[in-house]
Amino acid sequence: MAGKESLLPRNVGIIMDGNGRWAKRRLMPRSFGHDAGMKRIIKLVECARGIGIKYLTLYALSTENLSRPKEELEGLYALFLRYFEEYAPKLVNEDVAIRIIGDLSALPQNVADKMREVCARSKKDAPFHLIFAVNYGSRAEIVRAANFAAELGGKVTEESFSRFLYTYGVPDPDLIIRTGGELRLSNFLLWQSAYSELYFTDTLFPDFDDKQFKKALKEFSRRNRRFGKV
Ligand code: IPE
Ligand code: IPE
Ligand code: MG
Numbered sequence: 001m002a003g004k005e006s007l008l009p010r011n012v013g014i015i016m017d018g019n020g021r022w023a024k025r026r027l028m029p030r031s032f033g034h035d036a037g038m039k040r041i042i043k044l045v046e047c048a049r050g051i052g053i054k055y056l057t058l059y060a061l062s063t064e065n066l067s068r069p070k071e072e073l074e075g076l077y078a079l080f081l082r083y084f085e086e087y088a089p090k091l092v093n094e095d096v097a098i099r100i101i102g103d104l105s106a107l108p109q110n111v112a113d114k115m116r117e118v119c120a121r122s123k124k125d126a127p128f129h130l131i132f133a134v135n136y137g138s139r140a141e142i143v144r145a146a147n148f149a150a151e152l153g154g155k156v157t158e159e160s161f162s163r164f165l166y167t168y169g170v171p172d173p174d175l176i177i178r179t180g181g182e183l184r185l186s187n188f189l190l191w192q193s194a195y196s197e198l199y200f201t202d203t204l205f206p207d208f209d210d211k212q213f214k215k216a217l218k219e220f221s222r223r224n225r226r227f228g229k230v
Contacts, residue, residue: 001180006174006225007220007221008051008053008217008221009053009173009175009197009217009220010053010054010055010171010174010175011037011053011055011056011057011170011171011172011173011174011175011179012048012053012055012056012057012173012174012175012176012217013057013058013059013173013175013176013177013188013189013196014044014056014058014059014176014177014178014179014203015059015177015178015179015180015185015186015188016037016040016041016056016058016059016060016179016208017039017178017179017180017181017182017186017204017205018033018179018180018181018203018205018206019033019034019036019037019204019205019206020033020034021033021180021204022036022037022170022204022205022206022207023036025119026111030072030147031071031072031075033204033206034072034075034076036080036206037205037206038079038083038160038207039081039206040205040208040209041058041083042076042087043209043210044056044208044213045091045096045130047206047210047214048128048213049096049128049212050094051214051217054127054129054171054172055128055129055131055173056129056130056131056158057101057129057131057132057133057167057170057173057189058130058131058132058145059133059136059186059188060076060080060132060133060134061076061102061133061134061135061136062133062135062136062137062186062187062188063102063103063135063136063140064137064189065135066106066135066188075138077107077108077111077164077166079117080107080111080134081110081111081114084114084115084118084127085114085188088118089118089121091130092118092122093123094230095128096122096125096126096128096129096130096199097122097123097124097126097128097129097130098118098119098122098129098130098131098132099119099122099129099131099132099170100115100116100119100131100132100133100143101129101131101132101133101134101136101138101141101166101167101174102118102133102134102135102137102166103135103136103140104135105213106135107134112181115132115134129170131167133175133214135186136166136187136188137187138185138187138188138189138191139187139190141165141166141191142190142191143159145162145164145165146161146163146164148164149164150162150197159194162191165191165192167170167189167192170192172189172192172193172194172195172196173189173192173196174197174225175195175196175197175198175199175217175220176189176196176197176198176199177199177200177201177208177213177216177225178187178195178199178200178201179201179203179208180190180202180203180204180205181200181201181202182200183200183206195225195227197220197223197225199216199220200218201216
């Protein structure tokens with residue numbers, strides 16, 4: 001039987017998909033959808049903190065998304081910058097630890113620097129951890145880890161290998177939510193999701209409100225996690 005503490009996921013991952021279609025339905029440019037997505041992020045972070053979730057991992061940009069048109073990417077980078085200038089510092093002052101997983105070197109220097117600076121000011125032992133996956137791809141992460149391991153030499157274990165991943169020190173996601181109707185992980189946390197519960201909804205991310213988030217958590221609390229046991 002599930003213990004009481006396991007009714008609430010420690011780490012929730014969200015694949016925030018559907019911004020473009022949300023905007024298209026309103027005959028607006030995709031950037032309008034990304035803007036609305038950022039507004040949802042701000043609210044969901046508050047909701048997750050209020051509920052007592054310890055880690056929220058948000059998929060903001062995949063390695064594959066870097067092949068999108070330049071204008072869309074520039075719009076996204078401008079949004080990241082705004083978030084890290086206007087919102088993230090307040091969160092850090094309120095004891096939220098912010099961390100980036102992924103390769104920031106492909107982003108414009110000023111954006112990457114701002115993100116790194118805010119993350120560096122985060123406390124390690126914060127009660128709430130907000131993790132953004134930016135230019136993140138799980139395969140790239142695993143290859144990077146394999147290269148670190150090869151440089152060191154010797155055999156790896158699951159334990160030692162996972163220390164080379166971006167997510168070192170972060171518990172595996174108990175629950176992964178994907179909005180936007182697609183039934184796939186799109187290169188998100190492949191290693192870490194070995195025993196994650198998956199929750200898919202057709203709701204486009206800008207419409208994924210607190211009520212729907214709580215509905216996903218409720219469904220999670222009813223899942224029977226066996227981890228291979230009987
Ligand atoms: C997800 O929304 C956000 C990012 C990938 C940056 P999309 O931009 O993929 O929106 P859709 O899937 O085209 O609707
Ligand atoms: C996944 O969405 C990536 C993010 C939400 C950041 P995509 O829109 O890139 O995924 P695919 O292309 O539909 O698999
Ligand atoms: Mg998409």
